[in-house]
Amino acid sequence: MQGWLSILLMIALGAGFALVSVLLSSVLGPRQPTAEKLAPYECGMPPVGDARERQSVKFYLIAMIFLLFDIEVAFLYPWAMALRDLGWSGFVQVLLFMTLLFFGYLYVWRKGALDWDAPEPRRAGWR
Amino acid sequence: MIDTFVIPLVKILVVLNATLVAVSYMVLLERKVIAWTQSRLGPMRVGPYGVLQPIADAIKLMIKEDITPVRADRWVFTLAPIISMVPALIVYAVIPFGPTVTIFGHAVPLYVTDINVGLLYIVSVASVGVYGIILAGYASNSKYPLLASLRASAQLISYEVAVTLTLVSVILMAGSLSMVSIVLAQEQARVWYGFVQPLAFGIFFIGSLAETNRAPFDMPEAEQELTGGFHTEYSGMRFALFFLAEYANMIVVSSVATTLFLGGWLRPFPNVAWLGVLDLIPGWIWFLVKSFVFLYIFIWVRATLPRYRYDQLMRLGWKVLIPLAILNLVATAIVKVWWLA
Numbered sequence: 089m090q091g092w093l094s095i096l097l098m099i100a101l102g103a104g105f106a107l108v109s110v111l112l113s114s115v116l117g118p119r120q121p122t123a124e125k126l127a128p129y130e131c132g133m134p135p136v137g138d139a140r141e142r143q144s145v146k147f148y149l150i151a152m153i154f155l156l157f158d159i160e161v162a163f164l165y166p167w168a169m170a171l172r173d174l175g176w177s178g179f180v181q182v183l184l185f186m187t188l189l190f191f192g193y194l195y196v197w198r199k200g201a202l203d204w205d206a207p208e209p210r211r212a213g214w215r
Numbered sequence: 216m217i218d219t220f221v222i223p224l225v226k227i228l229v230v231l232n233a234t235l236v237a238v239s240y241m242v243l244l245e246r247k248v249i250a251w252t253q254s255r256l257g258p259m260r261v262g263p264y265g266v267l268q269p270i271a272d273a274i275k276l277m278i279k280e281d282i283t284p285v286r287a288d289r290w291v292f293t294l295a296p297i298i299s300m301v302p303a304l305i306v307y308a309v310i311p312f313g314p315t316v317t318i319f320g321h322a323v324p325l326y327v328t329d330i331n332v333g334l335l336y337i338v339s340v341a342s343v344g345v346y347g348i349i350l351a352g353y354a355s356n357s358k359y360p361l362l363a364s365l366r367a368s369a370q371l372i373s374y375e376v377a378v379t380l381t382l383v384s385v386i387l388m389a390g391s392l393s394m395v396s397i398v399l400a401q402e403q404a405r406v407w408y409g410f411v412q413p414l415a416f417g418i419f420f421i422g423s424l425a426e427t428n429r430a431p432f433d434m435p436e437a438e439q440e441l442t443g444g445f446h447t448e449y450s451g452m453r454f455a456l457f458f459l460a461e462y463a464n465m466i467v468v469s470s471v472a473t474t475l476f477l478g479g480w481l482r483p484f485p486n487v488a489w490l491g492v493l494d495l496i497p498g499w500i501w502f503l504v505k506s507f508v509f510l511y512i513f514i515w516v517r518a519t520l521p522r523y524r525y526d527q528l529m530r531l532g533w534k535v536l537i538p539l540a541i542l543n544l545v546a547t548a549i550v551k552v553w554w555l556a
Contacts, residue, residue, distance in 0.1 A: 114452075
């Protein structure tokens with residue numbers, strides 16, 4: 089537990105530094121708000137409409153694919169630690185798991201989810 | 216008592232202070248190096264050759280007006296820079312700067328702590344920083360920051376997959392998640408892992424450029440298209456925290472790269488016996504030198520390479536680095552199991 093006590097201390101001190109510097113600057117800094125200063129920045133033009141509009145669906149798609157792959161990697165960490173004892177059988181099992189995910193990856197690629205330029209015309213099935 | 220509380224506290228204070236000073240001088244170094252690359256002088260006014268510039272910058276940012284835009288979500292707007300900054304600082308807890316040395320009769324390891332899941336701790340804490348960027352863009356309620364933060368988070372999570380996959384290869388090599396054990400494993404193998412895992416090292420380097428939003432992947436701060444990036448609406452100290460966090464993250468990835476791939480505190484060529492003279496130089500100096508080389512390359516890359524386009528960036532991440540990382544991982548596992556069998 090000794091190690092984690094140091095980490096807790098570190099978190100407390102790090103957060104303390106960030107909080108104190110923000111508080112200190114809000115005390116030290118001047119405060120002369122004007123309507124223009126407080127408006128959202130839009131290259132000097134008066135802001136038009138709300139900022140929280142609908143965004144490209146590709147961001148959500150990337151986030152979903154990321155989740156899958158990150159979970160894959162999370163599974164690989166304990167496997168990498170234990171490979172010494174698992175030997176070939178452990179290796180083949182994880183290779184099977186990674187192959188399945190790799191086919192999923194190929195599917196995502198072929199469907200064009202990883203393309204960021206203009207969507208290509210839909211291909212019929214696998215070329 | 217002394218060994219349980221005082222020494223860890225002193226070490227934490229030293230590490231945090233050193234980090235903050237190093238971070239502010241990184242900014243100066245970057246301005247200087249880029250200026251030299253472009254045949255300019257860089258900051259020269261404050262102190263001789265501008266060495267006091269970081270202090271002047273800190274004072275200036277401290278006493279600037281701290282603006283919260285009217286439409287912003289006040290609490291989240293203040294919280295976002297703190298969420299960015301804290302992970303960048305607390306990662307230093309597990310980075311081994313040097314071996315155990317004896318100071319005034321106390322055996323003091325030159326790292327804050329050595330937990331047995333050190334690498335996992337680094338990976339998980341570093342991913343928390345993404346929240347700071349997403350929340351900053353969302354809370355600003357302004358078009359450019361929102362777009363920039365979406366781009367930044369998509370970029371960060373894309374490259375995170377490739378980077379964490381390369382880390383699995385290193386764990387396979389070392390058989391441990393503890394940062395100190397990884398260095399000791401390299402000492403035992405008498406080789407830096409950068410030489411046995413050149414592909415993983417390359418992917419890690421490219422990935423860490425992208426993870427720290429550095430050129431040529433500084434898409435979140437593409438001035439020409441997104442004004443200031445996700446911190447457009449920020450000013451004063453809250454802006455400075457984002458800036459400090461970025462540079463602190465740069466030092467983190469250089470230290471992690473040094474530990475995992477360049478042998479941490481080990482001297483160069485640990486396999487050549489007659490170079491043992493180099494062991495007279497303390498380990499922490501080797502560590503700092505190696506990290507500094509890494510940081511210099513970061514700045515050099517920024518001064519030399521133009522920015523990628525966003526679709527090129529995502530293509531590189533998803534279609535080149537991830538397959539290569541998986542290939543490297545499988546190859547490493549095969550060699551490893553073969554070796555053990």
